[in-house]
Amino acid sequence: MHLRFLLLPALLVAHAAAGEIPRADPSEVGLSQERLDRITRVMEARVAKGHLAGAIGVVARKGRIAYWETVGMADREAGEPMRDDQIFRIYSMTKPIVGVALMTLYEEGRFALRDQVKKHIPELGGLQVLEGDKDKLVPSKREMTVQDLMRHTSGMTYGLFGDSPVDEMYTDANVLGGNRSVEEFVRKLAKLPLKHQPGSAWEYSVSVDVQGRLIEILSGKDLATFMRERVFEPLDMRDTGFRLADSQMDRFAQVYRQTKDKRAIEPVPGGRLERYVEDTKWYSGGGGLVSTTRDYLRFCQMLLNGGELDGQRILSRKTVELMTVDHIADVPRASSISRPGYGFGLDFAVHLDPAASGLNGSAGEYNWGGLAGTIFWIDPAEELIGLYMIQMLPPRFGDSRNQFKRLAYQAIVD
């Protein structure tokens, strides 16, 4: 009798943890199968033309998957078709996961958004600023805050996307390269000046890598361990991590690029594999993760649910709300990565004005994407999640990501 009672809760827990996001017929969730088929045709045409090796497109609504198409090849040259459980380099789609992980510490009272970063990472205090084409370093007018890190107003940059003196210094210092720890990364970064006064400009930057370090300092754990314990395990994101296990290698997608004559695609030599197999402590919070469509969808559904999935609460709805309002309303944009009609929350872009973006979506939708062409978005107003997975480094053929998004929206018929 006792034994039976003990077993029953155990079974229930196991069941809940293994629950997959259910499927739905499109018409059950206000989507049109006929209109969703347009997405498939467009994806298949891109594969047939040789502009993409393969792609996965997913549209979920009201908590159920209404569309999941997996087309083409994961490794064209090896003749391996794309699989539903393909593992992708998600690059900057790492950022929202790190942001969510960091905010679990916010919810434990470990920091405030307006805390100065130097309070937790002393090396990043007292940085000087080298603005625009000026040749003189000036002191920071104020210290960067954790909020600045999360909304990309810290004054830092990426080096990759600009040609200012500071961008060149980032590139020369190879700030994100090399085989070292997150701590060492911050030490290297602390020697570089800021490109903007903190809070004065939105510029996409390495600040999410700094968030990774912040997590390590606040939690006393390395970033990989913390992410696993706080996010991947509770959400059963079983194929998401900074390193690939040997058993996962055969599911890792090839990454492609345009050929020099811009007519076709070719595998990127080496497939940028090293960072995912080397045994280092370099966990890039800005772009280091690999993941699967299933795993990332679980992350998105947790957010759309207001912070929990299958009984596992990661964040409060109030914190998700805070992360997905615009935090940069009056801040000038210093980076072309910012798109018209979008603001920025905490590690998410936020759709503010469909007229300015030209997208048939909703205000309040939030999203991000990765360097290899993956995107996701979460639309609370429509209870909709979109996920598009490809492995193409830029430049790509056309804008298949936004086309996917427009086509997903036009499938709404309720």
Place this chain on the structure above:
Amino acid sequence: MIIRASLLVLSLVATVSATEFPRAAPAEVGLSTERLGRVTRAMQADVDEGRLAGAMGIVARKGKIAYWETLGMADREAGRPLRDDTIFRIYSMTKPIVGVALMTLYEQGRFALRDPVRRYIPELGGLKVQDGDGLVPSERQMTVQDLMRHTAGMSYGGGKNPVDRRFRELDVLGGNRSSDDFIKKLAQLPLKHQPGSAWEYSVSVDVQGRLIEVLSGKDLATFLGERLFEPLDMRDTGFTVPPDKKDRFVQMYSKTEDETGIEPSRADRSAGYFDYESKWYSGGGGLVSTARDYLRFCQMLLNGGALDGQRILSRKTIELMTRDHVRGVRRASSVLAPGYGFGLDFAVHADKARSGLNGSVGEYNWGGLAGTIFWIDPAEEMIGLYMIQMLPPRFGNSGGQFKRLAYQSIDD
């Protein structure tokens, strides 16, 4: 028994596909019969006092027609009364139809709103911009969105600016036999404004017509027929009036020179509606239609993109089309009334205090040169349609009066 069941199903299907809008007593849909009587009296006075030959007014709410009055004459001189199925020149009420048709291609992933127009119409790629007496390069390419919200930098040729003068010399909209003729003339004109810098009502919807032809590989008339008129059963809408419908085509009127009455219009250019050979289909103003047909188009929009099981657009795309896309953009043309913004081929009511209209924010609309107007009010689930046939100058603004009176009849 089986046969009876099958017949029943068949007859139900037939009813659905040929369904007409149901009528409702005004009280059923929150309107006052007594107050709607004011609409009729105002229209009747315009006819009785010789300011209009005839007029038709319709108010639909919650998917039902609560008011439909057809008054006066279609052709006063011939003694032909205005009928419910009279065919009107709808001029610029063509524009929203073309916009919807173009957006069906957006929904197939064929273009993005921020795409440069020259990607599809290369002739419009290198246009210069008039700046005083000289020309300067465009600061950016016009986009499809610019075409649809009238910020392309083009005009309609009505002003004193050198661009407008040249527009008239070239007769940009006249004498064309195809959209190719039109684009060739248009490409010779500089822009009047830098793309995106000003709202000016323009021929950009004719350019949208060309864009549809380029993207679809079909002529505009065929495409509109297949995408809209057939699925929505808009059976009397088209660029020409077929010979067998000629007796339903309304006479055009204008004010007499002494401004005491009206007379059959001398400015009317109706020959084009009977030219069955031309392939020039003006996306900006070429259609004829009936109140019934246009009401079906409006109801499709109010329904979020579908009518009688025929889906034309997604609700999300209609939401996009009916938002204000010109917030903060300078108005270089008085065609857009105060309190209104502009979406994609629709004006959008943004501020009641500024418009002075007892309507709703979010209501969207447009009108035609000959005085026809329509509006769609999602908040009130209301459609208004007012059909007359008077080239300006007209007597007063009877369309605006119709709209105010329609709104005051709301009783819930």
